[in-house]
Amino acid sequence: MKRWFRRRVDAVYEDVLSREVSGAPTHVAVIQDGNRRYARRTGGNAPDGHRAGAETTERVLEWCQEIGVEELTLYAFSTENFDRPDEENEALFDLLCEKLREFADADRVQENGVGIRAIGEIERLPDRVQEAVSYAEARTRDHEQFVLNIALAYGGRSRLLEAARDVTAAVEDGDLEVEEIDVKTIERQLYDQPVRDVDLIIRTGGDERTSNFLPWHANGNEAAVFFCTPYWPEFSKADFLRGIRTYEHREESWRRTRARRAMALLGALGDADLPEARSVVDRFRDSLPTGERSALDDLEKRERPGDTDGVDAGGQAAD
Incomplete structure (x- = not known):
């Protein structure tokens, strides 16, 4: 009875939030934190938590499309994550390969025009992950209705450093004049394809920090930030809508x-x-x-x- 009542309350609250939301951010970025802690709490191991989190990822994509978000970036694997145990990372890499291919072939992705991109130091990842990334990007290359960025082997500071080095090299080679350097120059060096400014960062798992995530596009745009306590596998539509409401209040202010x-x-x-x-x-x-x-x-x-x-x-x- 208690579980039924809780589901009923959650459904009503979700309905109330849905009616309160009047506008959607263009670009939402998510730090999917808490998979491993969720697994420990539920008696599983890290791969179990990552797999449960992958199911949440699919739901969040649907919610974004429902309210009109045009771009979603997911922080799936940071450069710091390479320091985790090899067996844990290998299991995560296997899951990434599986989900990238599965997702690229999914009817809802093809029908809704979802373009999948990977951002980060992809060359540092195992060959099988790089191949899965290439497959997903090629399979959805012509899709422009919605953009899904997967941040893999990603570190915001290192990306800015590499961009600065590339610009410096272009100046030294005579391909670029110093006075020609502007915002667009840096953005072209950051990623192979344009990334919109971030309007909202969502972080699950209780930590209140943005962890070096998309600093150029988020901090430069004064993005709203929504921190919440549920672990990523537990992240609900009500939590998502609360994040959107935070963005709206931030935008009004x-x-x-x-x-x-x-x-x-x-x-x-x-x-x-x-x-x-x-x-x-x-x-x-x-x-x-x-x-x-x-x-x-x-x-x-x-x-x-x-x-x-x-x-x-x-x-x-x-x-």
């Missing part, structure tokens, strides 16, 4: 902050020739509370001293 900063700039300088500040205020006007919108209207009236009620600056009666 960001929009208000941008509008208030632009308002402060306009108010301090009183200069009608501040097109950037004006465009920010106009773009985010609806994000401000009603009282602040009234203050903005008053500010704009003061900036048009020739205006009078009912008469425009040219002396014509208002329509």
